[in-house]
Each structure stands twice: as structure tokens, then as C-alpha cells.
Amino acid sequence: MQGRFVVTGATRGIGRAISSRLADAGHEVVGVARRGDPTFPGAVVVPDLFVAADRAATIAEIGAAGPVDGLVNNAGIARGASLVDVRDDELDEAFDLNVRTAVEFARAFSGGMAERGWGRIVNISTVATVGLAGRTTYAGAKAALEAMTRVWAIELAPHGVTVNTVSPGPTATEMFEAVYPPGSAARTEVLSSLPVGRIGRPEEIAALVAFVCSDDAGYLTGQNLRIDGGRSLGRGVMG
Template identity: 35%
Template sequence: MSQLPAATVVSGASSGIGRAIAEALLGQGRTVVNLDYAAPQWEHPKLASFQADLTKEDETRQRAADIAARFNVTALVNNAGATRPGTIDTATTQQLDDVVGLHLRAVLLLTQAFLPSLRACRQGRIVNMSSRAALGKPERIVYSATKAGMIGMTRTLAMELGRDGITVNALGPGPIATELFRQSNPEGAPQTERILKSIAVGRMGTPEDVARAALFFLAPENGFVTGQVLYVCGGTTLGVAPV
């Protein structure tokens, strides 16, 4: 049995949805490790933060090794993300490389780095942050492609790791009021108004809405739910997502 302190790693927890998930976990008394390119502007006695550019393989590997040397990682939330808006006419291979590195390669590297401790605890939990855009979204060609790739990775990991007691699930947030959302959808812009009108529950989602869904997947007692995608989207996927 490891003598290192048990912890949940949340990538991209300096702000937005990642911060909300981290704060919810801290509220349960858990130790949380934040892995982000920017240092958080908030503190908690049980929060440890590491900085890394997760689009860079060597940097990701090194920080993951640093975390594994200091903590017994029993859960992992692959939350860090970037939108890189663009259509097929404007998207660049550099944008594609960036989001592949962040949404797919980093997920692979972090999962591999923490597998020994995830397996050892016999109830490891992995949550991957996909998106409603995985079902298709105009002007998000590279973003939607990699977020859909995360779902394929989630399902395959669930099949491979289930016998080890590890569950692997994905969340697909829809319109969530974060700084990242506002950057791509300014208040009052026509596309923002269209999004608001498409939400069945009549309001934008909050980071806390997503955090509560993450807590369900991360709970030790929920070991019979794996390989699933939960769209936290206010109903925007109705008529789009497969039954």
C-alpha cells in the first residue's frame, strides 16, 4: 500500500469548469492536484498546483512524473481544453496539432503516468471532458474532432481497465458560462443569442452544474457505471444525440 497521500488530479483546474470540479472535491475533504499552464489565483490547504503546457509532450511527461512521485493518484479528471474556432476554410494544421496534443495526447500520457496507482487502489476513476460539440458544431472543426476522439478513447479505456476496478466516463458540457465560452461567444452577439434560444431549460449552464456530474462519476460507490457519456447541456443535444 502506498504511503503517499491519495489525490485526485484535475487538469486545467486554475479556472472555469476545472476549478469548479476541484472546489467540489475539496469540499468533500479530498486532496486535489491541479495541472495547468497558468498558476491558479486561488488557494486551499489541500490543493497542490503544478504548471505545464499540456500541448508539449516532454513537459507533460515530466510534470506527470513529478505528481506521481509525490501523490498516490486514485482519480484523474482530464479537463484541460481549448476551442481554436475555425471552419474547414480557415482551420490550420497548427490549430489541429494544438488540440490533438491537449485533448488526446495529454489524456493518453496522464492516464499512462497514473495507471499504476489507479490500478493499485482497485477503484480508480477517470473522467474525460468531452463536449456537446463532439456531435458536430459549425466553426469548431478541429475542436469537435478531438472532443469526439475523447469519447472513443473513453469507451476503449473503459473496456481495457474495467477488470482493474477502474471506471472511465466522459462529460459533454453544452453552453456553460465560463470565460472560455465568453471569448468565443461575446454577450449580445447573434451566435450567442442563438445558443441561448436553443437551451431547453432556458438558462446557461454553470461550472458547478458540470462539477456535480463529475462528482457522480468520481464517487467510489459508482463502480458499475463506465464507458458512458453524460451531456450536461440543458437539453441542447435533444434530437441530436443517439438514444
């Protein structure tokens, strides 16, 4: 099945790699992003996803242009703050983008998928939901998304639509490379948390998402696939 896939947060980092990979697999890709990208393999819509009216207009525009067979809810925001410093507006922001946007896109497009008897929804979460200091709003919002994945999976399974979560660990996007320069103490610290001893590549995350979106993955639904170099595994010492 080659279909029309919507990817949010599509022009940067992991979202960009997912978009390229889906396009390579023969899908038509519609990107939703904060900024355009002249080299994007498909059309790009540029809304402000924090604005409800913008989200509604984007959904209407994409829906009017044709049926949607797949959705990758990748757009996200990770504000760092210790619990005592969590701000109300940042809590709202986290849930607006990580949760509300995903719900609205899935609600709008899942009906068509179910009617046509085939569909794929992939929610991108994070290894931070296993617990990571400073990530109250981000991990909280993404954990909500993980729970909704299982709910939607049950509701949509009879209609040929699978719903899964893909949870990447540290990934060497351009942003990651800029913030954690090779050789720095900060990067060494990240590496020491990864049993595989290296940072993941965006293409590796994209390859997993592409598989989850393929016909071969029709028996896989409601799962949280952690692709994190072993970061989420227990690391206690013997004692």
C-alpha cells in the same frame, strides 16, 4: 474513498469548479494549469502542456509525490475555423492538448489505480461532437477522447477503475460571460439552442463529475454523460 485527484486545466472555468467540488468532497486535489491561482484548493503545477517534455516532467513530479486515485482530463483547446480554413498547426494543437495529454496522463496513472483496485478517470468532452460548424479540430479531437473512454473503460473495469466522459454544453464560466454578454444577440442565439432556456453553471458540471468520481458511481463506466440543457437532443419539427 477519499483520494488524490489530478485535474488538468484546473484553475479556470469548469476545471476550477470541479477542483473545488472534489476538494469539498474530501479529496486531495492536484491542479495542472497554464497559470497558478493563489486561492486554489491544493497544489498547482504550471507546465506548458503543448510541450512533450513539460508533460512528462509534470507526470513524473505528480507521480513522485504520491499515488493518484483519480484523474480529470479537463484541459482543452477549441480553435474555430471552417473546414477550408483549418490550419495544420491548429490541428496538431487540438490533438496535442485534447488527446495526447489525456492519453499520457491516463497511461501514467491508471496502472497505480488498477494495482490498488480503485480509480476514477473522467474525460471532459463537449456537446460539439454531435456536430457544430467551425469545430473540426475541437470536435474531432474530443470525439477521439470519447472513443478512448470506452476502450479504457473495458480494459480497466476488472480492476475497480471506472472511465467516463462528461460532455458539457454552454456553461457560464467567466470566459463565457465575457464573450457572450447578457442581452447580446450572440447570447440569445446560444439560449435558443437550449431546450432548458438557460446557460448551465460550472457548479452543475462539477457536481456531476464529483458524483462520477464517488463510490456510489462504481457501476457506471464507459458512458458519455451529456450535461447540456438538452442541446444535443434532436430538434426537428413535425412534418
